[in-house]
Amino acid sequence: MSGVYIFSDKNDIAAEIIGFAKSAGKDAILLVFDEQTAKVMGNSGADKIYLVNGESELVESYARSIAQLLREEGAELFAVGATPRGRDLAARVAVYLNCGMASDVSTLSCGDGQWLTQRIIYGGAVQQTEVLEGLAVVTIPGGKFEPVSGTGEMVNITLAADRRISLEETMPIGHQGADLSAAEKVVCVGMGLEKEEDMQLAKDLAAALGAEIGCTRGIAEERHWLPAERYIGISGAVIKPKLYISMGVSGQVQHVVGIRDSQVIVGIDINEKAPIFAAADYGIVGDMYEVVPLLIKALSE
Amino acid sequence: MARIVACYKWVVDEADIRINPDRSVDLSKAKKKISDYDKCAIEAAVQTATAIGGKAVGLTFGTADARQSLKDALSRGLEEVYYINAEEAAQADGAATANALAAAIKKMEEVNLVICAEGASDTYQRQIAPRIGAVLDWPVATSVSKLEVTGNTLTAVRKLDDCLQTVKVELPAVVSVLPEINNPPIPTLKAVLAAGKKPVKEFSAGELNADLVPKTRVADLQGYVMSRKNLIFKDGEAVDQVKELVAALKKEGVI
Ligand SMILES: Cc1cc2nc3c(=O)[nH]c(=O)nc-3n(C[C@H](O)[C@H](O)[C@H](O)COP(=O)(O)OP(=O)(O)OC[C@H]3O[C@@H](n4cnc5c(N)ncnc54)[C@H](O)[C@@H]3O)c2cc1C
Ligand SMILES: Nc1ncnc2c1ncn2[C@@H]1O[C@H](COP(=O)(O)O)[C@@H](O)[C@H]1O
Numbered sequence: 001m002s003g004v005y006i007f008s009d010k011n012d013i014a015a016e017i018i019g020f021a022k023s024a025g026k027d028a029i030l031l032v033f034d035e036q037t038a039k040v041m042g043n044s045g046a047d048k049i050y051l052v053n054g055e056s057e058l059v060e061s062y063a064r065s066i067a068q069l070l071r072e073e074g075a076e077l078f079a080v081g082a083t084p085r086g087r088d089l090a091a092r093v094a095v096y097l098n099c100g101m102a103s104d105v106s107t108l109s110c111g112d113g114q115w116l117t118q119r120i121i122y123g124g125a126v127q128q129t130e131v132l133e134g135l136a137v138v139t140i141p142g143g144k145f146e147p148v149s150g151t152g153e154m155v156n157i158t159l160a161a162d163r164r165i166s167l168e169e170t171m172p173i174g175h176q177g178a179d180l181s182a183a184e185k186v187v188c189v190g191m192g193l194e195k196e197e198d199m200q201l202a203k204d205l206a207a208a209l210g211a212e213i214g215c216t217r218g219i220a221e222e223r224h225w226l227p228a229e230r231y232i233g234i235s236g237a238v239i240k241p242k243l244y245i246s247m248g249v250s251g252q253v254q255h256v257v258g259i260r261d262s263q264v265i266v267g268i269d270i271n272e273k274a275p276i277f278a279a280a281d282y283g284i285v286g287d288m289y290e291v292v293p294l295l296i297k298a299l300s301e
Numbered sequence: 302m303a304r305i306v307a308c309y310k311w312v313v314d315e316a317d318i319r320i321n322p323d324r325s326v327d328l329s330k331a332k333k334k335i336s337d338y339d340k341c342a343i344e345a346a347v348q349t350a351t352a353i354g355g356k357a358v359g360l361t362f363g364t365a366d367a368r369q370s371l372k373d374a375l376s377r378g379l380e381e382v383y384y385i386n387a388e389e390a391a392q393a394d395g396a397a398t399a400n401a402l403a404a405a406i407k408k409m410e411e412v413n414l415v416i417c418a419e420g421a422s423d424t425y426q427r428q429i430a431p432r433i434g435a436v437l438d439w440p441v442a443t444s445v446s447k448l449e450v451t452g453n454t455l456t457a458v459r460k461l462d463d464c465l466q467t468v469k470v471e472l473p474a475v476v477s478v479l480p481e482i483n484n485p486p487i488p489t490l491k492a493v494l495a496a497g498k499k500p501v502k503e504f505s506a507g508e509l510n511a512d513l514v515p516k517t518r519v520a521d522l523q524g525y526v527m528s529r530k531n532l533i534f535k536d537g538e539a540v541d542q543v544k545e546l547v548a549a550l551k552k553e554g555v556i
Contacts, residue, residue, distance in 0.1 A: 122315040
């Protein structure tokens with residue numbers, strides 16, 4: 001069956017991509033790897049769901065046989081949720097199909113035998129429009145399309161996997177369920193914070209404002225002072241609060257991409273030349289260890 | 302001796318990009334740099350080579366100006382750099398880049414591990430490592446936050462959205478590493494001086510016999526313009542700055 005072939009290890013993204021395919025007037029064919037997901041996705045509007053059986057627990061290991069399936073079926077597009085697993089699988093499939101790929105697209109539309117995509121480059125400073133002719137591969141982050149409903153046929157299929165890589169251990173990462181993207185106010189801490197104990201300063205400001213706490217990548221990934229789902233930017237969360245206040249955040253473009261849709265942006269940084277001030281509505285040039293306590297006091301008055 | 306190859310890209314420094322009022326993109330004033338996270342790929346190669354008694358080498362695919370990167374890369378502990386000098390690099394997409402890099406890797410001897418970074422700071426496509434693996438038909442582990450080579454086996458910890466995965470794979474293999482895998486040191490003066498004497502092997506596009514025709518076509522580039530109020534309080538006492546800020550935020554109706 002020709003059409004848009006879809007995979008995501010996140011069901012909500014898979015559902016949104018099915019929505020895209022249907023709105024583009026294409027058949028939506030979903031690949032899933034376990035019965036539970038097949039069940040959950042049963043009413044997501046896919047015309048066909050392939051339940052893949054195979055010998056590997058790693059979806060990436062099916063790249064070659066998925067590419068073969070897509071070829072045999074005359075697929076028009078392989079659209080994959082932009083997550084670490086999805087990007088990996090998608091890029092390998094693109095090689096086996098010998099075709100172009102656009103990663104993490106913000107828009108996708110279909111023209112005359114071609115796909116038109118937009119994505120950001122240079123950390124978010126520039127938007128690039130690309131044209132992919134014929135069969136192509138794209139990865140798509142969540143939140144870009146509307147899901148639909150409807151049932152289709154379910155087909156069991158066995159695919160061969162690359163067995164050279166083996167899974168030894170899986171350790172779940174605990175999520176605290178913080179949803180920064182829905183927060184009304186966000187206090188963001190950056191590497192200007194000297195010690196982990198000083199997180200209290202950010203917490204106090206957040207409490208005074210009724211805000212969630214976010215951070216830059218380094219605070220989460222290098223220093224591990226906050227969990228990964230709290231960092232904002234091109235590789236983290238994209239937020240759209242009414243108020244964003246940063247403390248000790250330089251404001252490099254990769255971070256700022258994640259806050260562009262904020263209603264009001266405030267930066268507090270000791271360096272007058274920090275790029276955060278160009279991205280901000282209001283700013284204070286000063287030592288946050290002096291400014292933030294004063295701000296907390298002023299807010300509680 | 303076993304070679305550990307670090308792939309790095311010579312990119313425009315995004316901080317120097319100017320956006321014209323019509324949103325066209327001006328790169329003329331932009332300096333170039335080794336892609337930020339590729340420094341972690343280089344450091345990972347150096348550390349792995351040290352641990353197993355192998356040789357850490359660099360590999361870059363770039364236009365003529367990528368020659369400027371060689372000394373910088375070599376000062377970071379690599380023993381030699383392979384430089385694919387090709388005009389095609391200017392238009393290369395993921396397919397062309399992976400083809401070029403894989404072709405060069407095939408020409409090198411005794412490669413047992415290829416290390417890319419998670420993503421390049423210009424494209425941030427996160428395609429090249431899995432693509433190289435597929436082109437070479439080598440196993441791949443992406444999003445690696447920890448890696449260890451013992452004998453002919455690589456053990457890698459992958460950091461995914463929902464879990465940490467430990468995977469094992471026989472070498473040769475390709476990995477992409479996350480920036481948190483290490484903290485690349487700033488090269489010492491001694492290392493910078495020594496870098497000039499280290500060997501560079503140059504490939505031309507013709508020599509590689511690889512398909513460097515891009516499969517995606519860039520139709521348009523548009524700069525992003527941030528239009529904000531930019532009211533910055535920088536003079537006077539902190540107490541007064543804070544007062545002004547609070548007044549402004551009240552007026553905005555956000556507090
Ligand atoms: C491909 C790629 C993807 C990336 N993705 C992301 C991403 O998703 N999110 C992200 O955040 N980053 C990302 N980055 C990293 C990004 O480029 C920046 O390096 C990072 O955002 C900087 O974090 P920071 O502002 O906390 O630290 P720094 O840049 O070190 O800034 C610290 C700031 O604190 C200020 N400061 C120091 N002391 C004080 C004080 N006492 N009072 C007030 N101010 C003080 C300093 O003046 C400075 O401006 C990415 C980079 C690359 C290459
Ligand atoms: N032209 C290049 N030369 C050498 N390595 C590259 C090149 N392009 C990409 N890479 C490597 O592949 C990684 C991912 O790039 P990308 O998929 O474009 O985000 C980079 O961080 C580099 O390690």
